[in-house]
Amino acid sequence: MNGKHDITLTINGQAYAIRVEARRTLADVIREECGQTGTHLGCEHGVCGTCTVIVDGAPVRSCLMFAVQCDGAKIRTVEGLADGEEPHPLQRAFMEHHALQCGFCTPGFLMLAVGVLEREPDIGDEDLLDILSSNLCRCTGYANIVKAVRAAAAQMRRR
Amino acid sequence: MKPAAFEYHAPKTIAEAVALLAEVAPDDGRILAGGQSLVPTMAFRLARPAHLVDINGVDGLDRLYLDGNELSIGACVRHAAFHRPVVDGRLGLLLSSIVRHIAHYPIRQRGTFCGSLAQADPASEWCLTAVTLDGTMTAKSVRGSRTIGAQDFIEGIMTTALAEDELLTEARLPIPPDDTRFGFCEFNRIAGGFAVAMVLAAYGLKDGVITRPRLGVGGVETRPRRIPEAEQALEGRSPGAQAFRAASAAAAGAVDPMEDINTSADYRRDLVATLTLRALESAWS
Numbered sequence: 001m002n003g004k005h006d007i008t009l010t011i012n013g014q015a016y017a018i019r020v021e022a023r024r025t026l027a028d029v030i031r032e033e034c035g036q037t038g039t040h041l042g043c044e045h046g047v048c049g050t051c052t053v054i055v056d057g058a059p060v061r062s063c064l065m066f067a068v069q070c071d072g073a074k075i076r077t078v079e080g081l082a083d084g085e086e087p088h089p090l091q092r093a094f095m096e097h098h099a100l101q102c103g104f105c106t107p108g109f110l111m112l113a114v115g116v117l118e119r120e121p122d123i124g125d126e127d128l129l130d131i132l133s134s135n136l137c138r139c140t141g142y143a144n145i146v147k148a149v150r151a152a153a154a155q156m157r158r159r
Numbered sequence: 160m161k162p163a164a165f166e167y168h169a170p171k172t173i174a175e176a177v178a179l180l181a182e183v184a185p186d187d188g189r190i191l192a193g194g195q196s197l198v199p200t201m202a203f204r205l206a207r208p209a210h211l212v213d214i215n216g217v218d219g220l221d222r223l224y225l226d227g228n229e230l231s232i233g234a235c236v237r238h239a240a241f242h243r244p245v246v247d248g249r250l251g252l253l254l255s256s257i258v259r260h261i262a263h264y265p266i267r268q269r270g271t272f273c274g275s276l277a278q279a280d281p282a283s284e285w286c287l288t289a290v291t292l293d294g295t296m297t298a299k300s301v302r303g304s305r306t307i308g309a310q311d312f313i314e315g316i317m318t319t320a321l322a323e324d325e326l327l328t329e330a331r332l333p334i335p336p337d338d339t340r341f342g343f344c345e346f347n348r349i350a351g352g353f354a355v356a357m358v359l360a361a362y363g364l365k366d367g368v369i370t371r372p373r374l375g376v377g378g379v380e381t382r383p384r385r386i387p388e389a390e391q392a393l394e395g396r397s398p399g400a401q402a403f404r405a406a407s408a409a410a411a412g413a414v415d416p417m418e419d420i421n422t423s424a425d426y427r428r429d430l431v432a433t434l435t436l437r438a439l440e441s442a443w444s
Contacts, residue, residue: 022167
């Protein structure tokens with residue numbers, strides 16, 4: 001019952017060989033075993049989206065996967081967005097458009113939007129609104145989040 | 160909260176999966192597919208399965224293909240697979256419009272079509288789709304394989320015809336005739352929320368009148384079902400306000416709506432009337 005599994009998670013290109021119980025969620029393991037605490041945990045049951053990370057190219061709720069399911073998967077978290085000291089265009093847009101207040105939900109919004117924009121750079125405004133409805137911000141910052149993501153989408157298309 | 164401890168199994172073939180399931184099912188072993196309903200239930204400790212048989216690595220279960228006149232949807236095909244039309248014609252467009260009502264984008268990357276059927280939430284869009292379009296489900300176990308019609312498969316709230324040792328390997332949707340029109344309309348309070356009520360309408364036209372009408376209602380009763388009274392009100396009638404209003408009244412009169420803390424039966428009945436009308440109009444436009 002309490003058997004542990006030896007797995008390797010690749011987070012932002014770095015391999016973490018770890019031993020975990022099957023019941024441990026990907027979110028918890030990213031934070032605790034791998035020490036990458038940029039990924040936040042809010043509701044822990046898939047509603048708030050704060051724990052969103054990109055697994056093999058798809059933005060997913062890391063609280064709704066078990067780490068053992070991600071053995072060998074390529075995982076991207078907020079720590080991997082910046083290029084050295086240079087923030088990702090979306091991170092810069094969040095700063096410029098005041099798209100965060102307390103910042104708790106921000107890593108989830110960033111990984112959600114980056115995950116979608118990389119796959120669908122030409123996504124329409126309405127679809128983008130629908131996608132941003134996936135995550136919760138309790139500082140009432142949605143209008144600025146939408147502005148920031150639209151601005152970054154335009155910039156990412158130009159690059 | 161955190162899920163309770165369980166033993167994890169990751170079979171590679173259907174044969175291995177059903178053998179494992181047969182072994183662990185009596186000990187509260189369950190299938191893990193997308194996990195988007197099961198894992199939150201485990202986080203709340205409402206479910207504490209002793210074993211999980213993870214089918215995500217099982218060969219071939221992610222197949223989505225046209226087999227003759229049927230769309231075959233494997234157990235691991237994600238909701239997101241339907242974001243773009245998976246078949247030519249109106250059915251592909253219908254499925255891509257329905258999928259947008261299922262939770263949110265990240266959930267749709269993991270959650271599966273067949274998982275929704277096996278979960279049998281009354282508010283499931285795919286359960287309504289399968290029932291209205293006469294889908295069939297394939298259940299496999301060490302004892303063999305059987306095919307179950309959608310209406311028989313979904314027995315009630317979170318209850319299906321699957322035995323505890325059976326794995327739902329595939330769902331099939333028959334491709335309706337080319338001239339079939341569809342309309343889907345759902346009401347919920349927040350984006351991505353559970354349907355308070357939803358209606359799926361389908362019909363063809365022959366010599367200017369409605370033929371082969373199907374009118375399915377979901378989220379209203381304990382399971383989705385077609386409403387024969389509404390279909391009779393449409394059969395052989397010219398499409399338009401008069402026939403649609405008659406079907407809408409017939410549907411509202413025929414359902415026995417559930418109540419919950421936010422929603423009275425009368426309110427759900429009113430929604431059925433409005434959504435039926437809108438679904439029929441949307442199929443016509």
